[in-house]
Amino acid sequence: MDIPREDIERLYFYETAREQAANQYLLTPTNADNLTDWGKALLELAHFRQGNESINMLEEAVSKFEEALSIAPTRHDTLWNLGNAFTSQGLLTPEQEKASECFGKAAEAYQKALDQDPDNEMYKRSMEMTEKVPSIRAELQKHLQQAGMTSEGPSHSSPFGRMEGGTSAAARAARKKRDSDFKYDCIGWGVLVVVACVWIGLARSAVPQGPPSPAR
Numbered sequence: 721m722d723i724p725r726e727d728i729e730r731l732y733f734y735e736t737a738r739e740q741a742a743n744q745y746l747l748t749p750t751n752a753d754n755l756t757d758w759g760k761a762l763l764e765l766a767h768f769r770q771g772n773e774s775i776n777m778l779e780e781a782v783s784k785f786e787e788a789l790s791i792a793p794t795r796h797d798t799l800w801n802l803g804n805a806f807t808s809q810g811l812l813t814p815e816q817e818k819a820s821e822c823f824g825k826a827a828e829a830y831q832k833a834l835d836q837d838p839d840n841e842m843y844k845r846s847m848e849m850t851e852k853v854p855s856i857r858a859e860l861q862k863h864l865q866q867a868g869m870t871s872e873g874p875s876h877s878s879p880f881g882r883m884e885g886g887t888s889a890a891a892r893a894a895r896k897k898r899d900s901d902f903k904y905d906c907i908g909w910g911v912l913v914v915v916a917c918v919w920i921g922l923a924r925s926a927v928p929q930g931p932p933s934p935a936r
Contacts, residue, residue: 731768737761752792756801759784763805775812781805796836800843803829811857823853 741758748754762781766774785802789795803826810822827850834843 727768730764734761734764738765750791752788752795752798755784755788755791756795756798759788759798759805760801763801763808766808775809778805778809778812782809794836796833796840796843799829799833799836800846803827803833803846807853810853811860814861819857820854823850823857826850826853 737757738761741754741761744751744754745758759781762777762784766777766781769777782802782805785798785805788798789802792798806822806826806829810819810826813819813822827847830843830846830850834840834847837843
């Protein structure tokens with residue numbers, strides 16, 4: 721199957737962003753902005769990976785966000801993205817106990833982000849939707865099992881979509897509105913499969929158009 725041009729461009733963009741962040745880290749290891757951008761790139765690139773590689777990339781994204789927060793603990797956009805990474809981990813893992821732990825961490829990160837920016841509608845919606853995560857995960861895991869796509873299954877495919885040259889058609893459709901300025905909006909934080917896309921659609925319905933408020 722031919723790789724869609726938009727997927728090639730996205731993959732190249734985030735691979736480049738990751739490399740640039742890694743290089744910048746050697747020069748300024750305590751730059752919270754750079755660490756946050758590094759984590760965002762890893763979170764996006766996880767959508768292009770399969771099986772354990774996807775899981776490992778999500779774990780690395782979490783580590784970058786946590787390192788950024790060790791430098792700037794009240795940076796709300798980093799907290800929100802950390803919540804997104806934990807949510808993705810929870811949706812991906814087949815183990816119920818581990819998934820619940822990830823969702824709990826996500827809720828904590830979202831709440832901290834909201835505490836720092838109480839008027840941010842996207843943060844509010846993320847917090848509201850944490851209650852829906854377990855049912856969404858159950859539906860997602862059911863579809864993945866039916867398709868033989870669990871992270872422990874024989875195909876070792878990623879629940880972000882079968883990687884036949886990029887993300888699934890549903891994920892690509894949901895990402896068409898992505899800005900090219902590397903601002904990680906509410907579309908980007910959880911496009912896993914159709915079930916997750918529905919969840920994201922609910923979040924977007926409560927978010928006014930425009931860029932997220934600046935980090936403090």
